[in-house]
Amino acid sequence: MADPMKIRAQMKGDICDIKILMSHPMETGQRKDSNGAVVPAHFIQTISIDLNGKRVIQGQTGTSVSRNPVFGFKVKGAKVGDKITVGWVDNKGDKRTDEATVQ
Amino acid sequence: MDLIRRTLLRGAGAGGALVAALAAGVLKPTAVFAADWNHGAFEAKETAATLKALGAGTAADSKDLVLNAPDIAENGAVVPVDITSKIPNTVSISVLVDKNPFPLSASFDFAEGALPDVSVRLKLSQTSNVKAVAKTADGKFYTVQKEVKVTVGGCGG
Numbered sequence: 001m002a003d004p005m006k007i008r009a010q011m012k013g014d015i016c017d018i019k020i021l022m023s024h025p026m027e028t029g030q031r032k033d034s035n036g037a038v039v040p041a042h043f044i045q046t047i048s049i050d051l052n053g054k055r056v057i058q059g060q061t062g063t064s065v066s067r068n069p070v071f072g073f074k075v076k077g078a079k080v081g082d083k084i085t086v087g088w089v090d091n092k093g094d095k096r097t098d099e100a101t102v103q
Numbered sequence: 104m105d106l107i108r109r110t111l112l113r114g115a116g117a118g119g120a121l122v123a124a125l126a127a128g129v130l131k132p133t134a135v136f137a138a139d140w141n142h143g144a145f146e147a148k149e150t151a152a153t154l155k156a157l158g159a160g161t162a163a164d165s166k167d168l169v170l171n172a173p174d175i176a177e178n179g180a181v182v183p184v185d186i187t188s189k190i191p192n193t194v195s196i197s198v199l200v201d202k203n204p205f206p207l208s209a210s211f212d213f214a215e216g217a218l219p220d221v222s223v224r225l226k227l228s229q230t231s232n233v234k235a236v237a238k239t240a241d242g243k244f245y246t247v248q249k250e251v252k253v254t255v256g257g258c259g260g
Contacts, residue, residue: 015218028226030204045140051216059211062145064203064226066181072222 007100016078028063050085165245179227179253192240193219202231
């Protein structure tokens, strides 16, 4: 199981600014280790962001997203105390879901 | 003989139930979103093929799509890219890096409530154009691109 995400959801005026840091190696499948063997690809494929249980953003990612991906999104119609749920699934079927409260 | 027939019938019954379950549940994804990872687009090795797989073969340049990326990235492994669409009814934004082994980096779908504004950090294997493609609700595609110079590549090494 991967490490927890860091999620920050902050109201700026009437827009909620969401910043997410995921902990993931994001191996491209192109890199070789010190013995010259190709390191198999291991990367997040889908991410989802729910506001109070309703899906607002869904993303698909490839190998060229940086290691420990950072995403920033903006959502309107949120208010302080609302619940943001973020999930990801990688190409090996690992997954993780974390929650944060809008501040 | 009879036993075989029963087994077969039972098997067929179970299979039928599975098909019904699939039809009722799994095959009905959240209406707005593409449920599965777009293999064709992500595994395409050239920008033109990627755009075609996304259905964006005829994307028009647009000034209302804003792509913020550094002119020069010292470290190609972490290149911050920020995309904002001012095009009305933008439902999806994709990010491509022309010269990466697989150009498509990420693709985001937005539902009611989400603003078409996304920031993401990308790997660039070498100096390349970074391209954003926005899709509107009526199925039109718009694009913008910017060259990012890379001094140290973000792949292999």
